[in-house]
Structure formats: C-alpha cells, structure tokens
Amino acid sequence: xxxxxxxxxxxxxxxxxxxxxxxxxxxxxxxxxxxxxxxxxxxxxxxxxxxxxxxxxxxxxxxxxxxxxxxxxxxxxxxxxxxxxxxxxxxxxxxxxxxxxxxxxxxxxxxxxxxxxxxxxxxxxxxxxxxxxxxxxxxxxxxxxxxxxxxxxxxxxxxxxxxxxxxxxxxxxxxxxxxxxxxxxxxxxxxxxxxxxxxxxxxxxxxxxxxxxxxxxxxxxxxxxxxxxxxxxxxxxxxxxxxxxxxxxxxxxxxxxxxxxxxxxxxxxxxxxxxx
Numbered sequence: 001x002x003x004x005x006x007x008x009x010x011x012x013x014x015x016x017x018x019x020x021x022x023x024x025x026x027x028x029x030x031x032x033x034x035x036x037x038x039x040x041x042x043x044x045x046x047x048x049x050x051x052x053x054x055x056x057x058x059x060x061x062x063x064x065x066x067x068x069x070x071x072x073x074x075x076x077x078x079x080x081x082x083x084x085x086x087x088x089x090x091x092x093x094x095x096x097x098x099x100x101x102x103x104x105x106x107x108x109x110x111x112x113x114x115x116x117x118x119x120x121x122x123x124x125x126x127x128x129x130x131x132x133x134x135x136x137x138x139x140x141x142x143x144x145x146x147x148x149x150x151x152x153x154x155x156x157x158x159x160x161x162x163x164x165x166x167x168x169x170x171x172x173x174x175x176x177x178x179x180x181x182x183x184x185x186x187x188x189x190x191x192x193x194x195x196x197x198x199x200x201x202x203x204x205x206x207x208x209x210x211x212x213x214x215x216x217x218x219x220x221x222x223x224x225x226x227x228x229x230x231x232x233x234x235x236x237x238x239x240x241x242x243x244x245x246x247x248x249x250x251x252x253x254x255x256x257x258x259x260x261x262x263x264x265x266x267x268x269x270x271x272x273x274x275x276x
Contacts (some may be wrong), residue, residue: 006143007116008089010126010152017118017123019091021143025110030217038219084145091150091161096135102151106164113152115161123159130154192249199256 004020011017034043046055063080064072115123130137130153137152141161148163171177223230 004091004110004114008091008141009116009119010091010093010113010137010139012093013127015122015126015269017126018119019113019123020116020158021161022112022114024112028211030214030221047140086172088142091137091139091141091152093137093152096130096133097138099134099136099153102136107151108148108163108165111161111163112155114160127157127159128160129153132166189245189249192246192253195253196249199253212271 002022004022006021006023007019009016009018035041036043047061048054049056063075063077065075066072113123139150139152141150141163143163149166151162151164153160155161159163220230225243
C-alpha cells in the first residue's frame with residue numbers, strides 16, 4: 001500500500017481541498033555497487049581533505065559554493081534555514097491553462113493527489129470541473145524544503161501533480177552546436193516523409209513498450225548467481241552505409257506499409273472474433 005509523503009490542501013479561490021501526496025512512478029533501473037574484483041567485498045569511500053589527505057568526520061563537513069578555482073564560500077546550516085521556504089502545506093493555484101500550452105520539457109517528477117479526511121466531495125468537484133473545462137492548474141508547493149512550480153491535471157480517476165522546472169532551468173536551443181541551417185527540401189522528399197509518418201501512426205499504447213535491456217541484464221544476473229559461465233561473443237561492427245535519402249524513404253514506406261496492413265488485418269480479425 002502506498003504511503004503519503006506529504007499532506008496539505010489545494011487552495012483555489014475560497015475553496016480548500018484537503019489532499020495527500022503520493023509518488024506516482026517507481027523507476028526500475030538496475031543498481032550496481034562497486035566491489036573488489038578479487039574478493040567481491042564492497043568498496044567504500046572516505047571523505048578526505050584535499051589539503052591534508054586526512055579523513056574528515058561527517059559532523060565537521062560544511063557546505064561550500066565554488067566561486068573560483070579552489071575558492072569556496074562556506075554556508076552555515078542556520079544561514080540556509082533562514083532562507084528555506086516556509087512549509088505551508090498548501091498548493092496555491094495561481095492560474096488555469098490549456099494542457100497543450102505546456103511543453104513536456106517543463107515536467108520534472110509526477111505525483112498523485114488523493115483526498116484527505118473530509119475532502120472527498122471537494123476533490124471530486126475539482127476533478128470533474130477540470131475534466132469538463134479541459135484545463136490544467138498551475139500553482140506552487142513546498143515539498144520538504146524546496147518550493148516547486150507545479151501543474152495539477154486530471155489523470156484517470158485521480159489528480160496528478162507534476163513538479164516543473166522554472167524557465168531559466170531550460171537550456172535554450174540557441175546554445176546547441178551543430179544544428180542544421182535551413183535546408184532545401186524537395187516536395188517529393190516531404191511527401192514520402194509524411195507518408196512514412198502516416199504509415200506508422202497509431203494510438204499510444206504504453207503496454208506495448210518494454211525495457212528489453214533491463215530484461216537481458218536481469219537474465220544475466222540470474223545466470224551468474226546460479227554459477228553459470230557466460231561466454232561473450234564479439235560481434236563485428238558494421239560500417240555505416242551512405243544511403244540515398246529518397247531510396248531510404250521509399251523502402252521505409254514500403255516496409256512499414258506492409259507491416260501496417262498485417263497488423264490492421266490482425267486487429268480486424270480479432271474484432272470479428274469478439275463480435276461473433
């Protein structure tokens with residue numbers, strides 16, 4: 001059972017909705033530890049002073065902000081505490097906007113909001129009103145000791161809260177090197193590129209995508225845990241081929257069109273079986 005990591009209230013106008021915050025995602029990355037190759041013992045790190053070479057106890061370590069080469073401004077914990085945003089336990093909605101106006105690059109982390117004690121009706125009212133108006137709420141929330149810009153939106157039968165990056169945290173594309181200058185694109189090339197996109201267009205089904213690499217790594221770990229010997233076969237690296245753009249587009253359209261027709265036939269036949 002999921003445990004709430006924060007509780008408070010959504011405030012919009014004079015309406016207050018008591019809510020609890022839950023983590024919405026559980027990343028399944030495989031974590032490795034560093035170990036001694038010979039003994040298998042865990043490798044640990046010590047906090048050592050660059051100046052003396054001696055280990056420094058944790059309680060003697062301060063926060064330092066680098067302002068130059070090996071020059072640091074030391075910040076005391078009490079100084080930071082004075083600047084820490086007040087934990088108000090409220091999500092103050094400032095605006096309602098269209099979902100498509102928010103580029104996904106602004107989203108940082110997803111949480112779920114559930115009604116807290118006595119908040120069922122107000123929660124249901126806000127959820128239904130947002131669904132009907134097709135709007136997303138923008139507000140601010142303090143989680144632990146950090147203030148976040150946040151977007152609240154309907155997600156199935158719940159409200160989802162997305163913490164967001166502030167505009168000055170987004171890297172401008174003008175800083176990127178190597179972006180192509182305006183290219184002359186032939187009508188034939190554009191037509192075939194759009195054909196290829198159309199041939200691969202479908203409804204988004206998250207269930208069809210799987211982390212194949214993680215599965216292979218988990219399989220490798222299980223085999224080695226059982227004492228099996230793993231043989232590594234070196235694969236010959238292929239030299240990239242220079243392909244004519246038009247020919248590549250044509251071949252891609254033909255290939256995707258065939259597979260699309262097959263999948264369409266499968267869906268049609270499965271629908272027919274269900275209706276029968």
